[in-house]
Amino acid sequence: MEKTNNLLLFIISFLFLLCFSSCVSSIEFKVKSIYVFGDSIFDAGNNHYNKYSAAQADFPPYGSTFFHRPTGRFTDGRTVADFLSQFLGLPLQKPFMEIQLEFVNGTRKSYPTNGINFASAGSGVLSTTNLDLNVTALEVQVEQFGTLIEEKHIKKGQVKESLFLLESGSNDIFNYFSPFEPAPTLTPDAYIQDMLKRVESFVDQIYRLGARRIAIFSLGPVGCVPARSLLPGAPTNNRCYGKMNKMVKNFNMGLENIVKGIPYKHHGAVGVYGAVYKSVQLFRANATRYGFNDVNNACCGYGTLGGQLQCGKEGYTICSEPNRYLFWDYFHPSERTYKLLSKALWAGRPTSIRPINIKTLAKINI
Secondary structure (H helix, E strand, O other): OHHHHHHHHHHHHHHHHHHHHHHHHHHHOOOOEEEEEEOOOOOOOOOOOOOOOOOOOOOOOOOOOOOOOOOOOOOOOOOHHHHHHHHOOOOOOEEHHHHHHHHHHOOOOOOOOOEEEOOOOOOOOOOOOOHHHOOOOHHHHHHHHHHHHHOOOOOHHHHHOEEEEEEOOHHHHHHHHOOOOOOOOOOHHHHHHHHHHHHHHHHHHHHHOOOOEEEEEOOOOHHHOHHHHHOOOOOOOOOOOHHHHHHHHHHHHHHHHHHHHHHHHOOOOEEEEEOHHHHHHHHHHOOOOOOOOEEEEEOEEOOHHHOOOOOOOOOOEEOOOHHHEEEOOOOOEOHHHHHHHHHHHHHOOOOOEEOOOHHHHHHOOO
16 A cells, blocks of 8 residues: 555656646746747748738748648748747747738637737838838838737737747848849948838837847848849859858847947837847858858759759759758748747847847746
């Protein structure tokens, strides 16, 4: 009898510890929801639910690695926003457009408490970027969030316990060099300053709406994406497009300055800057160390660098090991790349994210 009781006690203790270890990560964090803004790096399917949008990834083989089906994400699996959500012990954020459709269909009665993803592939910080593709510009994404606050669908207390993520600007800069877009009327420096003004306005707006934990991620080396093979004058060997990356670095410096100014300009708010550009270049320079066999070509695509055809379009080819490629398609990283970036942003040192990492940001009282 005593042996039975001891065994029962052991089983109960073991189950308690098992539960505790799986639950403690969500208990210790102050962040209960995430609101996501940006472009295809973060889009979880908003464009899929926008029947007018031409920027889509809702067909195979997108999503094949993790979800085993297309979700509208422009990669083979999860994005950085997804990984960060999982690290926090939260369910993945649904796309805003999917949620709206659920209300229309009568399958939803209230808005999610774990946050919402507003990001739209193809969008930019400039409202004019890729308008012909019917994407949702950053300023419209903020308006969508603002409307939910004004109509009291999201409680102010929930907003205070939220993490706000932004990554945007790649499409603006790529289009500056695109032969398919009108010739730019601004110098590169003036163009970047215009972009930074929009980002500053974004921060001002979400702060007024209650945001207090704000994470802004730098652009990666856009001049290294396989789609550079579509641009006249861009190198198509192992070298990146220097002129484009120069603009990217100038934009990133401005982003970091905006983040540094957040606690001075916005009382009670904390901002962090994710140095994605540096992390990606580290992966490129030390490919084998990070488990990559190829850091130049797209796993899925066609033509030079795999960058002349979107993954999934007629005639595409696909690699056998996506997790060995830095790039999934002509513009976007693979899930493995996103996972490495997410780990650096979550618990990395100041070389990866500063002044504190996301894990620390999620624990502090604000």
